[in-house]
Each structure stands twice: as C-alpha cells, then as structure tokens.
Amino acid sequence: MASPSDTSASPSERGDKRLRAYLRPYEGRLAFGVLLLLLTNAFDKAIPWVLQGAIDALEGGTFDKVRSAALTVMAIAAGLWIFRTRSRIEVFNVGRDVEYDLRNELIDNVHRLGPTFFRKMATGEIMSRATSDLGQVRLLVGFGVLRVVDSIFAFGGAIALMLALSPELTLYAMAPFPMIIFLARFFGKRLYLRSREHQEALAKLADVAQENLAGVRVVRAYAIEDAEQRRFDEANQAAVDASMRLVVLRGFMWPMLLLVASLGTLIVIWKGGEMVLAERLTVGELAAFNAYLAQLVWPTLALGWLLSVVQRGRAGYDRVRAILDAEPEVHSEGTVVPTGPGAMSVDHLEYSVREDGEEVPILKGVDLQVPAKGSLAIMGTVGSGKSTLAALLPRLAPTPKGRVFLDGEDVTDIDLRELRRAVGYAQQEPFLFSTTVERNIAFGMDDPDGPDARERIESAAEEACILEEIETLPDGMETLVGERGVQLSGGQKQRIALARALLNEPQVIVLDDPMSAVDARTEAQILRALDRAGEGRTLILVTHRVAAASRCESIVVLHDGAIVERGTHAELCAAGGRYSTLAERQQLEAELAITEDDARESRP
Amino acid sequence: MSDSKATPETKRAESRARLLTSAQAEQAERHYDLALLKRLLPYAKPHKWLFIAAMILMPLSSLMGLVQPYLLKRGIDSVVVEKSEGALMQVVYLFAGALAAEFVVRFAQTYLMQLAGQKCTADLRGDVMGKIQRLRVGYFDRTPVGRVVTRVTNDIDSLAELFASGAVTAITDLITLVGIVVAMLLLDWQLSLVAFTALPPLALLVNLFRKRARSAFRDIRTRVAQLNAYLAEQVNGVRVVQAFGREKECADEYKDINAAYRDANYRSIRYDALLYSVVQSISVACVALVLYFAAVRAGWVSAGAEGALYVGTVVAFYDYIERFFVPIRDLATKYTIIQSSLASAERVFQLLDTDEDDAPHRPGDRPVVEEEAAVAFEDVTFAYRDGHPVLHEVSIAVRPGEHVALVGATGSGKTTLTSLLLRLYELEEGSLRVDGKDVRDWDAKALRRSFAVVPQDVFLFSGTLRANLALGELAPDDDRLWEALERTGAADLVRKRGGLDGRVDERGQNFSAGERQLLAFARALYRDVDRIILDEATANVDSETEHRLQLAAREALEGRTAIVVAHRLSTIREADRIIVMHQGRVAEEGTHEELLAAGGIYARLHKLQTATS
Numbered sequence A: 001m002a003s004p005s006d007t008s009a010s011p012s013e014r015g016d017k018r019l020r021a022y023l024r025p026y027e028g029r030l031a032f033g034v035l036l037l038l039l040t041n042a043f044d045k046a047i048p049w050v051l052q053g054a055i056d057a058l059e060g061g062t063f064d065k066v067r068s069a070a071l072t073v074m075a076i077a078a079g080l081w082i083f084r085t086r087s088r089i090e091v092f093n094v095g096r097d098v099e100y101d102l103r104n105e106l107i108d109n110v111h112r113l114g115p116t117f118f119r120k121m122a123t124g125e126i127m128s129r130a131t132s133d134l135g136q137v138r139l140l141v142g143f144g145v146l147r148v149v150d151s152i153f154a155f156g157g158a159i160a161l162m163l164a165l166s167p168e169l170t171l172y173a174m175a176p177f178p179m180i181i182f183l184a185r186f187f188g189k190r191l192y193l194r195s196r197e198h199q200e201a202l203a204k205l206a207d208v209a210q211e212n213l214a215g216v217r218v219v220r221a222y223a224i225e226d227a228e229q230r231r232f233d234e235a236n237q238a239a240v241d242a243s244m245r246l247v248v249l250r251g252f253m254w255p256m257l258l259l260v261a262s263l264g265t266l267i268v269i270w271k272g273g274e275m276v277l278a279e280r281l282t283v284g285e286l287a288a289f290n291a292y293l294a295q296l297v298w299p300t301l302a303l304g305w306l307l308s309v310v311q312r313g314r315a316g317y318d319r320v321r322a323i324l325d326a327e328p329e330v331h332s333e334g335t336v337v338p339t340g341p342g343a344m345s346v347d348h349l350e351y352s353v354r355e356d357g358e359e360v361p362i363l364k365g366v367d368l369q370v371p372a373k374g375s376l377a378i379m380g381t382v383g384s385g386k387s388t389l390a391a392l393l394p395r396l397a398p399t400p401k402g403r404v405f406l407d408g409e410d411v412t413d414i415d416l417r418e419l420r421r422a423v424g425y426a427q428q429e430p431f432l433f434s435t436t437v438e439r440n441i442a443f444g445m446d447d448p449d450g451p452d453a454r455e456r457i458e459s460a461a462e463e464a465c466i467l468e469e470i471e472t473l474p475d476g477m478e479t480l481v482g483e484r485g486v487q488l489s490g491g492q493k494q495r496i497a498l499a500r501a502l503l504n505e506p507q508v509i510v511l512d513d514p515m516s517a518v519d520a521r522t523e524a525q526i527l528r529a530l531d532r533a534g535e536g537r538t539l540i541l542v543t544h545r546v547a548a549a550s551r552c553e554s555i556v557v558l559h560d561g562a563i564v565e566r567g568t569h570a571e572l573c574a575a576g577g578r579y580s581t582l583a584e585r586q587q588l589e590a591e592l593a594i595t596e597d598d599a600r601e602s603r604p
Numbered sequence B: 001m002s003d004s005k006a007t008p009e010t011k012r013a014e015s016r017a018r019l020l021t022s023a024q025a026e027q028a029e030r031h032y033d034l035a036l037l038k039r040l041l042p043y044a045k046p047h048k049w050l051f052i053a054a055m056i057l058m059p060l061s062s063l064m065g066l067v068q069p070y071l072l073k074r075g076i077d078s079v080v081v082e083k084s085e086g087a088l089m090q091v092v093y094l095f096a097g098a099l100a101a102e103f104v105v106r107f108a109q110t111y112l113m114q115l116a117g118q119k120c121t122a123d124l125r126g127d128v129m130g131k132i133q134r135l136r137v138g139y140f141d142r143t144p145v146g147r148v149v150t151r152v153t154n155d156i157d158s159l160a161e162l163f164a165s166g167a168v169t170a171i172t173d174l175i176t177l178v179g180i181v182v183a184m185l186l187l188d189w190q191l192s193l194v195a196f197t198a199l200p201p202l203a204l205l206v207n208l209f210r211k212r213a214r215s216a217f218r219d220i221r222t223r224v225a226q227l228n229a230y231l232a233e234q235v236n237g238v239r240v241v242q243a244f245g246r247e248k249e250c251a252d253e254y255k256d257i258n259a260a261y262r263d264a265n266y267r268s269i270r271y272d273a274l275l276y277s278v279v280q281s282i283s284v285a286c287v288a289l290v291l292y293f294a295a296v297r298a299g300w301v302s303a304g305a306e307g308a309l310y311v312g313t314v315v316a317f318y319d320y321i322e323r324f325f326v327p328i329r330d331l332a333t334k335y336t337i338i339q340s341s342l343a344s345a346e347r348v349f350q351l352l353d354t355d356e357d358d359a360p361h362r363p364g365d366r367p368v369v370e371e372e373a374a375v376a377f378e379d380v381t382f383a384y385r386d387g388h389p390v391l392h393e394v395s396i397a398v399r400p401g402e403h404v405a406l407v408g409a410t411g412s413g414k415t416t417l418t419s420l421l422l423r424l425y426e427l428e429e430g431s432l433r434v435d436g437k438d439v440r441d442w443d444a445k446a447l448r449r450s451f452a453v454v455p456q457d458v459f460l461f462s463g464t465l466r467a468n469l470a471l472g473e474l475a476p477d478d479d480r481l482w483e484a485l486e487r488t489g490a491a492d493l494v495r496k497r498g499g500l501d502g503r504v505d506e507r508g509q510n511f512s513a514g515e516r517q518l519l520a521f522a523r524a525l526y527r528d529v530d531r532i533i534l535d536e537a538t539a540n541v542d543s544e545t546e547h548r549l550q551l552a553a554r555e556a557l558e559g560r561t562a563i564v565v566a567h568r569l570s571t572i573r574e575a576d577r578i579i580v581m582h583q584g585r586v587a588e589e590g591t592h593e594e595l596l597a598a599g600g601i602y603a604r605l606h607k608l609q610t611a612t613s
C-alpha cells in the first residue's frame, strides 16, 4: 500500500525538528544521562593511568603504592558500575518514552481519520508502522545518543593527545576526515531510502498476513491456501532482498570509513617520517602519535553505525508521520451544542470520492427534510448512495459545509462529539469488538458500570429483540463474541449492533439496513419496537424492504446518487414509479401467498 | 477489548514464571533454552555452508586487521632506518593492498552471515505462515488476528536479531575465551586463579539477570501482540468508535497496553544495563586484583627489588586479562539479544506446536455409503463450545441436483450446517457424507473445492477485481469471468471501475455492501462446480436486483445441487424442498406448499413476512 508521504524521497528537515520536539519533555533526563556517560568515559580513561602508575610502582618495588593503586582501581570499577548502569538506563529509557508518546499520539490520530485514509493505508501497514517503524525511531533516540557521546569523547580524547604531541602532524592526520562529511551525505541518503524500502517490505508482509487471517474463512472455503502461501512467500522474499540491499550498502560504507581513518595513518607515516628525518620528532613520539591515531579507527567506524541508525530512525519516523500528520477529513472545530428536538434537513448535498486522482460523484444533489420525531425511509438500488448519505449525517465522512442541518444548525458548526451523541448511527455491516456481549451493547455508555447500567442494557437488548437469545448463549451477557463478533450468527451480530445504537436514546437515529440478516418474525418484532421507539425520536431508516419503509412517514428513493421519488407510501404507490414497482412485486408475492393460504384455508 | 489482556498466553507465561522458581525448574529452563536453540538448528542447516564460510572468514578478517600495524611498523622503519623513499612507497602500496583485502574479506563475511541469517528467518517465517494455513478455523475464532500477525512479523523480526546482530557467533567468542584461558594458565597459574575468582560472581549475576530479563522479554512479546491486536481492531472499527464518541476511552485502553509495554521495556533495559556494566567493571576489578596479588606475592618472596622479576608477567597478564574480557563482554552483549530472541522463539514455536490442525486425518471405520444423496447429514449434533450444542441430531439428505432451502430464526444453526459441510469445524457426533463419503475421509481441499460458496459475511481481498473473482487462480479465464459478472448483473459496475483490473481496497471498502455481495455471487458462479452454497446471498440487495439474481441463480443452479440459506422467503419459494431449522433442530421439511399447508413455523413466518409488505 502506498502511503501518503511516499512521494517525498528525501527526509524532510521539518521531520527532524519535530522529532527533536518529542525529546523536549525528557531533555533533563537525557542531559543527566549524557553527563553520566561523560563521567563513565572519563573514569574509563583514568583507569589505564592509574594502572600504569601501579605497574611502574611494581617495577620500582614500592608494593604499598601498588596495593593502594589496585584499591583505587577497584573503587573506580565500583563507581563505573553505577555510572554506566545509570547512564544507559537514562538514555535508553528516554528512547522508550519517546516511543510511548509517539504511539499514543498515533492512536489519537487514527481515531480522527476518515474513510479516505483507511482506504489508502491497510490495517497491516498501520500495525507495522506502529511497532516496527516506531522501534527504529526509538533506536535513533536511545542508541543514537549513546553512540554520539561515546564517539565525541573518543574523538576528542585522541585528538587532544595528538595535539599535545604535534599540532602540525595532527593537522595532516586529520586531513582526510572532512571526507567523512561527503561519505555521510552519500551514504546517508541511500541508507535512508534503503531503510525505507526495507520497512515497506516488512509492512507489506504484515499486510499479506493480516489479510489472509482476516479472510480465513474465504481462504479455507475456497481452498486457496497455496495461492495465499505463494503471495506470502513473494512478500517474504522481497523483504529478504530489501534487507540484503541494506546489508550491501552498509558493507560498502564500512570500508570507506575505514579508508578515511587509514589514509590518516598513511599520511602520518609519510609526513611523520619526514619530520623524524628532519629531527623535529622522535621515533618514539611518532609511534605514540600513531597509537593515538589508531584509537580513532573505532569511533570512525561507529560513526557509520550511527549514520545507519539515524537514517533508519528517520525513515521510520517519516513513515510514522504519514499517520501522525494525516489530515483528518472531518474537523471538530464546531462549538454549538445541539438542544433541539432533532429535525434533520439536507440541502442539495453533493458528495464525491477521489479515485486515482479523479472525482467520482456519489451523491448528486440530495434534498431531504425530516421533521423532529418524524421518520424517513431511504430506499434505492444497490450502490445508489444510501450508506454514503447515512454516514454523512453524523459526519462520519467529510460532510460539506452548509448542506446538512440539525434543528436548523449546520452540522459542521456543531461540536463533533455532541453531534454524534445527538445523531445515533448503526452501520450496515455490524462491527462488534472482541469483548463480551454486554460490553458491546454498552459501548456508547458513559458509565457502563453505573447502577442502572444493566437495566438500560437489557432494555436496549429487548428493543432490538435480542435479549431472550442472549440468555441462551453459553455465558449469557458475559459471552465473548470474538473479533468482529465471529462467534455469533449474522442476525445476532446485527441485533447487538442495533441494541448498541438504541441504548443512548439519541434525538435522531440513523439505521443503515438494520434487518438485512434477520428472519421475518424478528423483523416484525424489531419494526414494532422501532415504531415505539420512534415516537420519541427522529428515525432515518435505510432499507430494501417495502414492509419497513411503509411504516415511515415519508419515503425517498435514491437512484444513482439522486432522489428520484419522494412521498408517503400511498403517494408513491399511486405515482407508479420505481417504488410502486417494488411495492407491487413485494405485494404480489404477499398476495400470492395469502391467496394460496386463503385457498387452502377455504378448502375443507 | 479489555478482556484480551488475560490471554491464555499471558496466563500460561505467568503460571510458568510462578512454577519455575525452584532450582530444579531453573535446570529445566536451561535445558529448555537449549531445546529452543536446537529447534532453530534445522532452519540453519540448509544454509550451513553460508554460515561455515562466514565463520571461517571471521578470524581471517581479524587477521587482516593485524597486518596493517605490521606494515605500519615497516613503514616507520623504512623511513627511520633505511631513510628510503622507494621503500616507503612500497609499504604504502602494500598498505593499500591490505586495506583492499580487508575490505573484501569483511564484506564477504558480513554478507554471507547476513544472507544466511535472512534465509533462516525467511524460512521460519514461511513455515509459520504455512502452519497458520493449516490451523483450524476455530483457532481464529478465539485468537485476534493482530496477535497471530505479530507472530509472523514482530516476533520473527526479533528472533532475526539473533542472526543480524551476529549473536550466533557467540560460539566463536567461547572458543577465543578457552584459548586465552589456556594461555593464561601456562603463563602463571597462580595469577590465573586469582583472575578467575572474578568469574563465579559473574556467573551468578548473569544467571540472576537471565531469569529476570527473560521474564521481561516474555512480557514484551505479549504486549506487542496486544498492541497489534488492539490497534487492528480500532482501525477496523474506527467508524463505530467515532459514531459513539468513544475515542478517548478506546485510546486510553490502548495507552494502558502501551504503558505496560514501555514498563516491560524499562525492566529489560535495567537488566541489560546492569549486566553490561557489571562485566565492564569486573574486568577492571580483575586487573586490580591481579596487581594487588602480584604485589603481595612479591612481598612474600622478598621484601625488596625482586618485585621487578614479576613485572614482565604482570604486564603480560594485564594484556591477557584485557583480552580475556573482550569475548566475555561480547558474550554479555549478545546474551541480552539471545534472551530476547529466545523469548520470541518461544512464541513462534508455541504457534508451530499448536495442536489444532484443520481437518486432521481421522482414520476410522467409515464405509462409503451407496446412497441417493449428494449431501447427507445423519444425527449431527454439534457444539462450538463444550456443553452448548447448537445443532441437535440433525438429519438432512440432499439429492444430487436438488435445491434445498434452509430457513429459520436467526441463530438456529443454518450457517453452522454449511460450515460443517465444508469441514471448517470438526464433527464430533453423527456423520456427514458428501457423495456417500464421510467428510472426515475426504481430502479437505478437494472437498472444499467441490463447493462454491457465497458466505454470509462477504470478504473481498485488496487487489484487483480479477484476483477477487478468480480466487487463487494464476491464469483466470476473462471470458468466463465476464459471463459470471453479466449473470449477476455486476458487469456494468465492473466496467465502471476500470474493468477486471479495477482496484479493490481492503475488505472491499470502495464498494457498497450490495455490490460486494454481487461480486461474491459472481465469484461463486465462476467456480463452476456441482455444489453450491448460498448463505444469505441476497440479504443486502434491493428487490429489483434480487429478482435479477434469482433469475441468474435459477439458470446457474440448473442441474446443480444447491443449499440456499435465506430469511426472505421470496427468495426460496422455488426450492425443491424447504427445511425449517428451529433452535438447532430440523423442525419442518417439505415444499413451499406442503409447509404452508402444514401450518407450522414456516407458515407463520411466511404470513408475517407477507402481511407486513
């Protein structure tokens, strides 16, 4: 799946700044950690000195000195233990803290995003970004800092010693080091891209696995396991390849850096040799100088390591940012609190989705009026835009400004949470959470553990005609329903979702085909219950059934995104349009059956 | 949601943590670690040459590193002693050559090692996926998808660290260590023994950390799985969360898991830091100890200048102790990675060991029955959860070519019957035969391929329309695809969406519910097999479309055996026989007319549905 920011190949500076902002709350602790790191390094450097002294003393036969030196080293070792432990804990913990904060921010933004985003980014991809990519960011913060401090210390120490010996030679020795900047540029960009590809490959893998599992019943029923395995193996191989490309890149970077360090040595042999010849330097000094220079090799290489951690972290961060920075389609800038009785009106509502850069119109100017406590049925052929319309009422999709009104108030001006509280909604395909039946019904409740909660849950279940059936489930209300409610039958799921929507007694209730999966008896019961419930609230019902529609005060028929008929059941039947054809067909069946019944009944 | 926290796995991990406190258990644990590593071995085996080559190159690359200082010395000599430019240049060339050689060796070494590691983990990953394909559907009823995905992704990634970090090379560290120990003993056994006194406390600490660290890492694995499962659910149900304004509450639950994950990580960091620094400090302390002892010993031997005699040994020892601790330090670093990887390995192997095979081979004495039935249920009693049967002694026989409709209240077991027919669940009581052969004797794939199904919950995969309609086929027949689409009336829709190459988003979210159902119908028609199952295949379509579908179905079902589940009785009027299910039992059976005449459940249902129209 392509991510919104995939087009920007280079890491953005803004991203780096933002990342730094995440460190801000932990600056104090990080500084403390760094200080401890410095101390650790200093102690580390002190040990050889003390030991050297001790060995000299041993040579000189002053054993007391040796003993005291040994004790000093012991003490330093103990101190080191504490400092080193503490410093690592501080620095790495900050990495975990940043990861924690970023992940929390991520879920918050996921909750703000709309359908357009989720069409572009699949579940597996999001999961991968929230774990694997965030992990890379954390490494950047934790290990990254550790390495920077260690390297700076190592560089600083060695250079200081070299300067003390011979400033001139130091200058020569350091001559190749600016090359590191170019190398960092060169490899940095490539590391970033390769890392990104690798992370993408991993996400793809997660995606394939996630989808395969989500569709496990279809996979099994159609026995396409082999094809699925093949698809997975491909993604698996792609991940290996991406990973190896990264390995190759790092494999090249490493000797390049080594070359820089070694060039320094070469120059030192060269120039230092000359200086020795000119008797400006002793051979011993040259050897010592070289030893210090050798100490630079490790930090130079560590720099490469650092570079790769940094670039991976940035790549990871940029991928996480694609979620963090995704612009919510539905903004919650409104402040009005709805208090009215719940009249809804829709004024020339147009809506389209972007598909491959093209606007595909879904709703082409829909007008509707539902008076408070009134009822409206929305009918129409498959794909005519009913669900789209229904979702736009509580702003679950980006409702355009000035088109949809609740009690005369533009819904985009209403506080989002309040709007959704006032306009209840049950989606066409019921989605249940993997918890108990009770928790699912109580999902919209503010106090699911309150004293009257159980009662309200039961009455909502009653209204949705599911209460009796719940009692027959293995653990009654406590029955776990499984992910998406897989452990329930289709009709059970649908009615639990309906109960959930009815529970909060919103002023307006929008039900998207709430009876598609129930039998005739249950449907009749629900319809009666809705009639009762409808007395106190506005009902907007999407349905394919004339039986259900005819109970509503008015009916609209959608076709291809526009309303083609509107009126009461009687009016529409008389008008002789689509609705009347539908009604006739359903009526015909009814009559056919009834006459059959009558015929049978009239027979002896 | 919150209930997912008390997963069987956590419980198991907890109970095992509790159990394993005695020394005996510790022993068991160590064996268990070895057992885990041993189980990884088969994955390394096919790539053993890569590993061996990498291992051989490793000391070689260190050797290359040693050549350079030697050349350096020669360089200095040539300048100082021979004072010759030519010799110097020669050294410079040699130096460059050594550099190039080191590059080649190092590159080859890392490349081979990483390649071998990648291949191992990819194989393991493939195996886990393969296992998932063979687990029974019931397993996934209970296990959140996100958690299983974590096994395939994060857990294996973490396991891969074992290879990527080179922790597998710990063995070479051990070899180095042994070599140094021998050298030290030869040099001065007394001082060696003094130096080695540092080891027992080290071992003790390492052991202590190991246990703690492992439990932290186990915790981490569990939490990652929870994070993934929870996030996946939130993403899938985001519209519900938004519609009910539960963003904050849901985010809080997620943040709790996130905090638990962070805390588990804090713990692992603490143990890792402690272990790492303790090794560093002990190595320093050890040198001091040797010095101290050397001084004391020198004091014993003579009170004077003879201490100097020992200086050489001490200096040499200093060097050895340094070297002695290098592999120990390396081991300590790798140790953490190994612990973390083993915690992941546990998870992964746990999945691989799950004994819940889909459609297992069940040998039994079940003769093939010569019968006039394509499908025969005989006294089938079935329970998803023990003690709660949802089907009771169901007996249904469907003749070849017959169209049977299943109707009945919701939750009466209609979908369950179709699942059993496909052997998605294992039959425990009674028997179920397809073509006279018990389903338990069928090859599960062959059995399933002999049916075309439109399931109640339609599922579309992301990808193209073509891939969705011709599920699993490598070279679909476009003509037949179009034919199936024309029949279901979805052809126009597909044309509008860019033809068979048109894109389908995750779960088909860019299609309306009814459109998805039409596509699923077309998918079943394309299958073109003798037996077809339609489970509420028209629940989400309008009557006009339904009517069209019925005509299509009539044609398509001609001569085929069909089992049609429907709530809308209008859809099944033409069935040869209607079976009415009631609370898991067959309540009535007969044709539409017969059932109406009987005046039972069906007649009442029918009256209800028609009366309301």
Ligand SMILES: Nc1ncnc2c1ncn2[C@@H]1O[C@H](COP(=O)(O)OP(=O)(O)OP(=O)(O)O)[C@@H](O)[C@H]1O
Residues within 6 Å of the ligand: A473, A486, A487, A488, A489, A490, A491, A492, A517, A518, B141, B384, B385, B390, B409, B410, B411, B412, B413, B414, B415, B416, B417, B456
């Ligand atoms: N995977 C499952 N695990 C546990 N229980 C299940 C599972 N699937 C279904 N059930 C239970 O088994 C019973 C029968 O369910 P089934 O899906 O067969 O009903 P159905 O007749 O198809 O109903 P509907 O018309 O609502 O689809 C229900 O009580 C349901 O809760």
Ligand SMILES: Nc1ncnc2c1ncn2[C@@H]1O[C@H](COP(=O)(O)OP(=O)(O)OP(=O)(O)O)[C@@H](O)[C@H]1O
Residues within 6 Å of the ligand: A353, A354, A355, A360, A362, A380, A381, A382, A383, A384, A385, A386, A387, A388, A389, A428, B509, B510, B511, B512, B513, B514, B515, B540, B541, B542
């Ligand atoms: N991303 C998209 N790109 C193109 N078309 C889309 C996209 N998403 C939805 N549509 C189309 O928008 C139309 C309206 O969809 P909607 O779900 O509102 O239909 P509906 O009336 O609810 O249908 P149903 O009765 O099947 O539930 C459908 O034709 C659908 O294919």
Ligand SMILES: [Mg+2]
Residues within 6 Å of the ligand: A386, A387, A388, A428, A512, B512, B513, B514
């Ligand atoms: Mg719809």
Ligand SMILES: [Mg+2]
Residues within 6 Å of the ligand: A489, A490, A491, B414, B415, B416, B456, B535
């Ligand atoms: Mg069902």
